[in-house]
């Protein structure tokens with residue numbers, strides 16, 4: 001049996017008639033930029049997250065970047081980011097000309113360690129960007145308290161956390177604003193690129209709405225130097241089909257995570273830790289081991305896919321050579337990047353494939369203990 005890492009087509013097949021009807025509805029409407037479909041999705045997603053406003057944009061990177069632009073964060077300003085994240089979190093900061101200031105994560109949750117944030121704050125710091133990595137919320141009450149004390153904005157990177165909860169409240173409603181990605185592989189994914197910003201701040205929402213559409217409120221009247229970053233109505237229509245199924249799909253991810261946690265509880269792998277205030281949505285199921293390469297090779301031999309999220313931390317990427325951070329500069333992030341591997345997980349992973357993965361993994365671990 002072959003176990004792919006993620007089967008995106010399975011989602012299409014589960015709801016094919018509804019997706020096909022949504023496609024026909026948009027094509028028949030004759031309206032192909034913004035409009036009713038995007039507005040309807042924005043309202044539905046804001047209601048889902050528990051925020052007053054949602055603004056659909058072209059992708060997750062733009063969602064983060066446009067909030068920073070709207071806050072007029074730019075050259076000379078600093079934004080605190082996790083050292084352990086997908087590079088897009090950092091790219092949003094450098095895109096507006098500001099400087100990312102990395103803070104190390106808690107090694108058990110892989111999320112921003114609140115104890116280390118204050119030491120990184122300088123007179124130039126404008127915002128903190130916690131990332132709800134792998135679908136697990138960051139410790140937001142503590143991060144928000146530090147931000148309030150130092151008069152900083154909080155921008156959640158919720159690109160991996162659609163539907164996850166922190167003390168009962170959803171990701172996207174936990175900071176001053178939040179950026180989401182609807183990249184196909186995310187928990188709520190389009191059939192192409194998409195993104196959104198959620199916030200309770202009406203003035204920010206209005207500014208981002210202009211910035212995503214050439215800085216314009218009224219066509220051909222431009223109040224701001226905006227960009228073209230609009231959520232596509234076809235993608236909005238597809239997302240409207242998927243959104244009512246998100247909680248159910250996240251529940252299936254949780255059941256798979258539970259199966260892995262139970263089956264691997266006595267293994268030498270370091271398993272994910274969930275604090276009692278967190279309800280993660282298991283965007284990824286990530287384990288840690290110093291035997292990563294050998295275990296992944298064995299899984300490959302058994303036709304079971306695995307991935308690494310992520311092999312190189314942002315500060316060691318050639319793209320950030322200008323920051324002059326060498327190996328050893330951020331040791332916790334580097335340990336995580338050297339040891340993590342992700343197991344297959346998704347709302348459509350068949351039970352047989354889950355079981356085959358567990359068997360292959362157990363064989364691999366026994367093999368290496370001999």
Ligand SMILES: *Cc1c(COP(=O)(O)O)cnc(C)c1O
Pocket residue numbers: 059060061062085086088089131157159160180181182183193194195
């Ligand atoms: C996917 C992702 C993004 C960027 O989203 P895109 O839609 O691909 O631009 C940002 N941050 C994190 C943590 C992500 O996983």
